Amino acid sequence: MLEIRAVSKTFNPGTPNELRALQAIDLTVNDGSFVVIIGTNGSGKSTLLNAVAGSFFIDSGAISLAGADLTRWPEHRRAKLIGRVFQNPFSGTAANMSIAENLALAAYRGKPRRLGWPLGHALLSQFRDRVRQLNMGLEDRLKNPIGSLSGGQRQALTLLMATWLRPDLLLLDEHTAALDPKSADQVIALTDTIVRRDKLTTLMVTHSMQQAANLGDRLIMMHRGRIIQDFQGAEKKRIRVDDLLARFEEVRRAELLDESAAEMLRRVYV
Amino acid sequence: MSLLLGALTVGFIFSLVALGVLISFRIFAFPDITADGSSTLGAALAAMLLVHNVNPVLATSAAFVGGFLAGTLTGTLATKFKINGLLAGILVMTGLYSVNLHIMGRSNISVLGSSTLSTYAERVGTALTRNNTLNVMGWEITALEASLLMASFLFIVLAGCVMYVFFQTNLGTAMRATGDNNEMVRALGVNDENMIILGLGLSNGLIALAGAFITQYQGFADVQMGIGMVVWGLASVIIGEALVGTKQLGLTITGAVMGSVLFRLLVAIALRLGLNPNDLKLITAVFVFAALVTPGLLKRFKTLKPRSSHA
Numbered sequence: 001m002l003e004i005r006a007v008s009k010t011f012n013p014g015t016p017n018e019l020r021a022l023q024a025i026d027l028t029v030n031d032g033s034f035v036v037i038i039g040t041n042g043s044g045k046s047t048l049l050n051a052v053a054g055s056f057f058i059d060s061g062a063i064s065l066a067g068a069d070l071t072r073w074p075e076h077r078r079a080k081l082i083g084r085v086f087q088n089p090f091s092g093t094a095a096n097m098s099i100a101e102n103l104a105l106a107a108y109r110g111k112p113r114r115l116g117w118p119l120g121h122a123l124l125s126q127f128r129d130r131v132r133q134l135n136m137g138l139e140d141r142l143k144n145p146i147g148s149l150s151g152g153q154r155q156a157l158t159l160l161m162a163t164w165l166r167p168d169l170l171l172l173d174e175h176t177a178a179l180d181p182k183s184a185d186q187v188i189a190l191t192d193t194i195v196r197r198d199k200l201t202t203l204m205v206t207h208s209m210q211q212a213a214n215l216g217d218r219l220i221m222m223h224r225g226r227i228i229q230d231f232q233g234a235e236k237k238r239i240r241v242d243d244l245l246a247r248f249e250e251v252r253r254a255e256l257l258d259e260s261a262a263e264m265l266r267r268v269y270v
Numbered sequence: 271m272s273l274l275l276g277a278l279t280v281g282f283i284f285s286l287v288a289l290g291v292l293i294s295f296r297i298f299a300f301p302d303i304t305a306d307g308s309s310t311l312g313a314a315l316a317a318m319l320l321v322h323n324v325n326p327v328l329a330t331s332a333a334f335v336g337g338f339l340a341g342t343l344t345g346t347l348a349t350k351f352k353i354n355g356l357l358a359g360i361l362v363m364t365g366l367y368s369v370n371l372h373i374m375g376r377s378n379i380s381v382l383g384s385s386t387l388s389t390y391a392e393r394v395g396t397a398l399t400r401n402n403t404l405n406v407m408g409w410e411i412t413a414l415e416a417s418l419l420m421a422s423f424l425f426i427v428l429a430g431c432v433m434y435v436f437f438q439t440n441l442g443t444a445m446r447a448t449g450d451n452n453e454m455v456r457a458l459g460v461n462d463e464n465m466i467i468l469g470l471g472l473s474n475g476l477i478a479l480a481g482a483f484i485t486q487y488q489g490f491a492d493v494q495m496g497i498g499m500v501v502w503g504l505a506s507v508i509i510g511e512a513l514v515g516t517k518q519l520g521l522t523i524t525g526a527v528m529g530s531v532l533f534r535l536l537v538a539i540a541l542r543l544g545l546n547p548n549d550l551k552l553i554t555a556v557f558v559f560a561a562l563v564t565p566g567l568l569k570r571f572k573t574l575k576p577r578s579s580h581a
Contacts, residue, residue, distance in 0.1 A: 053457070074461075075456045075457070076455075076456045076459050076460055076461045076462070077459070079456065079457055079458055079459035079460075080459050082457075084457045086453070086457075090451075091451070091453050091454060092454055092457070093451065093454060094446070094447040094450035094451045094454055094455075095450060095451070096446075096450050097443075097446060097447060097450060101443055101447075102447075104440075104443060105443060105444065105447050105454075105455070105458050105460075106458055108440055108444075108458075108459075109458045109459045110458075110459035111459070113440045113441045113443075113444040113460060114439070114440055114441055115436075115439045115440070115441055116439060116440050117438070117439060117440075118438075118439070118440045118443055119438075161458070162457075
């Protein structure tokens with residue numbers, strides 16, 4: 001179970017660029033729940049994922065996962081419990097190293113790195129089997145540098161790497177946003193398969209309303225560092241793309257109203 | 271002939287510097303210039319211990335440990351204290367100058383009277399040949415020269431193999447991945463800061479080892495001897511990459527050794543032809559500069575050409 005308690009984060013505090021990215025976020029995610037997060041640009045959805053992953057320390061609040069308080073854990077220590085796929089296909093793999101070496105790095109996620117030999121026969125044949133299941137023809141190219149692959153292939157491999165050892169939490173940060181539509185569909189299908197098969201607790205940030213409506217069992221909408229909507233269970237199942245777009249339009253109008261009201265007040269009183 | 275043998279031997283010894291630079295500059299993409307200080311540190315430690323009749327193997331190992339610690343210091347400054355990598359190297363290198371003077375007690379020490387790895391090698395060489403001179407294709411060479419060359423060659427082969435195997439282990443793979451993509455290795459549970467610290471330690475350990483060997487080869491240590499080591503190593507690595515490419519780890523290691531030997535040979539020939547030794551470092555620096563900018567210039571030249579033909 002992931003518990004996020006009153007988590008706040010402000011970037012560049014006390015400067016003109018001050019950004020209150022997370023404002024007292026509370027969120028509890030049950031084991032095996034697949035949560036999709038959507039929101040306007042700068043709403044704090046990626047920041048929330050990075051806060052959980054430990055890319056930075058939060059200003060206040062607490063984060064716990066699988067019974068452990070992660071709040072002060074450095075990023076590499078949290079990786080023992082958390083698997084991640086990034087938006088940028090270049091971020092999740094080491095381009096100059098082979099597919100097999102990348103997978104081997106992932107097969108030891110969170111374990112001490114000693115002088116043992118990473119690429120044993122058993123592991124290599126496991127790699128070949130699992131890579132074959134991707135249906136990308138990569139199983140015979142395990143020795144090729146990963147940098148020679150397409151973005152879609154790299155994201156599929158990163159997903160495989162993040163889930164090679166079953167993580168207590170899977171974080172997907174717009175992991176199909178940089179892909180062409182066909183590759184994006186492939187990676188999404190793979191995501192759905194893996195998450196269902198391993199019953200992974202998952203947080204997925206996306207820009208695609210289609211994905212938000214179709215995937216997961218819970219949908220969270222963020223705006224200006226807060227969670228403004230939380231659809232679960234039957235309510236989540238009923239959600240259609242149009243409903244989401246309508247909700248976004250509401251948010252946008254409210255924002256316009258804020259601004260025009262402020263403008264009016266300024267004209268009257270200042 | 272003796273000049274050739276000397277150049278080869280020094281080339282092999284200095285290829286340890288090339289291997290060290292390969293680790294810091296290429297594997298970690300970390301511009302570590304601690305080397306100028308750590309090579310002298312290795313020389314100073316070895317010389318001081320040898321003068322006090324410490325076993326040469328022990329003295330040489332101490333040089334490696336000293337260099338290793340210097341490297342971890344640079345790594346710690348750069349990672350834990352977030353100091354710019356170049357500046358961290360400069361700080362440690364500058365500090366080491368005083369440390370080296372303290373170790374040696376004066377600006378240079380002779381080890382000619384002590385038993386060193388060179389005297390070991392000579393004893394083995396003389397025992398094997400039962401003679402003081404050898405006849406190779408009509409040239410008379412001394413057993414000392416031949417045995418020093420063989421010893422340095424064998425050591426470099428050993429060091430290269432150990433390095434090749436090490437960088438394929440779990441630890442070594444994690445280190446290479448750190449240089450490639452540190453965001454990824456953190457996400458896979460590797461403490462990338464510790465990897466950099468350890469990597470720079472190994473790099474400078476090898477470089478200090480070169481200092482210790484060269485001291486025993488030439489018979490003295492000098493506090494100035496480390497100046498230009500980084501550029502030397504970089505030149506060797508660049509020549510090596512031109513010779514064998516950068517695709518495979520094993521090839522890059524071999525290339526760095528070959529680059530070092532070839533560079534030393536070229537230098538020996540140039541000196542023989544009357545090059546002023548004072549110009550050597552300037553020429554090395556210009557060479558590295560040229561090697562760094564030429565690929566970019568060539569690319570720009572190639573992309574410019576078709577455009578101008580359309581105009």
